[in-house]
Amino acid sequence: MRATYGIVAALSASFSPASAAACSKQGLLLVSSYPIGNTVGGVTTFKLGNKGLEQVGELSTICGTNPSWQTLVGEDQYYCINENWDTGNGTFTSAKINKDGTLAFLGNSSTPGGPVHIALYGEGGKRAITANFASSSINAFSLDDPAKPQSLENKAFPPRPDNKNIASRPHQAVVDPTGGFIVLPDLSVDVLHIFSVDQTSLALSELPVYTFENGTGPRHAAFFKSDSKTFLYVIAEKLNAIIGFDVSYGTNTLTLSQIFNIRTDGSNTVARPGSTGAEITISPDNKFLTVSTRNDTMVEYTLVDGKKIQSDALNTFSIDAGTGQLAHVQTAPAGGILPRHFSFNKDGSLVAVACGGGGADNNRVNVFQRDVATGKIGKAVGEALLATQVNHVIFKE
């Protein structure tokens, strides 16, 4: 499959008044990145306006120089983690986003090594949990005072039962729609760790794991709740697949029944060797599921300067709210290679993608228009090349 998509010429001439208005109300983009060589990583803020993406201030290292994930609560409360790769402890940092988009440090706390994801739980986000890849563990924090994160407990997971040399690699923590359970995909042990959350004390209790087939590599997941049903979609990094589950609840139990296992591009063909599923997100209107895949379908993409490049794809599916089944809607270019992460703005009219291609010319953040009615991703309205390895991008509106 091959397609050419152009960035909006001059970014203003061909704007319809509606999209220009939609664009001008979108404030800022926060981008975290890893170092490349001697160039330190950190958080970069961009302003999205009629001229596309413009950097605001200098790269910030208040999260450390290896930040891997960011979370925004309300208007301006911001949390980030420093993965620190496998060299010692990580950091959980709390900050405020100033009106001009710069970050103001509030407080921090040490985490076990290698945090790669933050999830908030408890009403209004009283607690946070980090999935710590390098140290095979999770850590819970109290955010009773959001400015002073306090470490509460950590728990390490055992290695694979069938091969003790393979350590656990928790990659994400996902809170279910009831707020009563947290699931954590474990990339190397091929399980979902499941915890229940005591609704009074917010303490975590571990439940039996859900086990996948060997070599699945569950990375990230997203819950979907319709009027009467709950489904869970897991993106498998190694299998390059989306695995769907029907979720049922009992007293202090969450039970998963698999309903499908499909390729991330919706096709029946064999995935390209070396291709890996990355991010999985449900649209803000709860109607579509979009996934990013690294090193798989190659589509042609035209940069703002007219240069054509090879791009990985974002695949979008519509969700059947009754059965949880997915129907493929679109394969769109991610705007570069290795799209590790992407996110929607609040009304779903824009999607920002972090393509962390690794080399100096391949780290790009793109913002695309998105048709909320069809779920289809359209033209680019902003593009920025970074000197560091882009890994995560969120909107602040």
Ligand SMILES: *[C@@H]1O[C@H](CO)[C@@H](O)[C@H](O)[C@H]1NC(C)=O
């Ligand atoms: C927490 O922040 C302080 C002040 O910026 C900094 O000196 C310290 O290194 C940070 N702690 C960790 C664990 O990163």
Ligand SMILES: *[C@@H]1O[C@H](CO)[C@@H](O)[C@H](O)[C@H]1NC(C)=O
């Ligand atoms: C720092 O890392 C070590 C080794 O992973 C771990 O035992 C310790 O609990 C961590 N410290 C904190 C404060 O998280």
Ligand SMILES: *[C@@H]1O[C@H](CO)[C@@H](O)[C@H](O)[C@H]1NC(C)=O
């Ligand atoms: C599963 O795969 C791992 C390698 O990832 C291997 O060590 C282990 O023996 C396999 N287990 C089974 C039951 O095939």
Ligand SMILES: *[C@@H]1O[C@H](CO)[C@@H](O)[C@H](O)[C@H]1NC(C)=O
């Ligand atoms: C992409 O896949 C090819 C094989 O198709 C592999 O040689 C290459 O190492 C992969 N690249 C990355 C960055 O994973």
